[in-house]
Amino acid sequence: MKMPNEGFLTDEDVRRLTGFARASGQEAWLKKEGVPFKRRGPVVLVLWTHIERWIEGAPTPTRSGINWAALEESNAKTVAYNERIARKNRERGI
Numbered sequence: 001m002k003m004p005n006e007g008f009l010t011d012e013d014v015r016r017l018t019g020f021a022r023a024s025g026q027e028a029w030l031k032k033e034g035v036p037f038k039r040r041g042p043v044v045l046v047l048w049t050h051i052e053r054w055i056e057g058a059p060t061p062t063r064s065g066i067n068w069a070a071l072e073e074s075n076a077k078t079v080a081y082n083e084r085i086a087r088k089n090r091e092r093g094i
Contacts, residue, residue: 009046017051 015021018029026044030037035054038045053059
């Protein structure tokens with residue numbers, strides 16, 4: 001396993017690191033070890049920088065950016081609340 005300064009591990013590197021040939025086994029191992037990855041079809045993508053941080057014992061970022069699911073959930077609650085208020089106002093004749 002040659003360690004470049006940037007980029008992704010090769011498929012063979014991921015197999016050697018995890019000990020698994022199948023993506024499902026690779027995913028399970030990476031999750032257990034706390035190594036961030038992305039799945040792209042049958043390929044598991046892992047950045048070299050994440051492996052370097054894992055080897056060093058440094059924390060690795062698992063998420064960045066906006067949590068869209070939380071935002072959508074909050075929006076749905078707001079819409080439901082507004083609908084309840086509008087219904088109550090109609091019942092009251094307001």
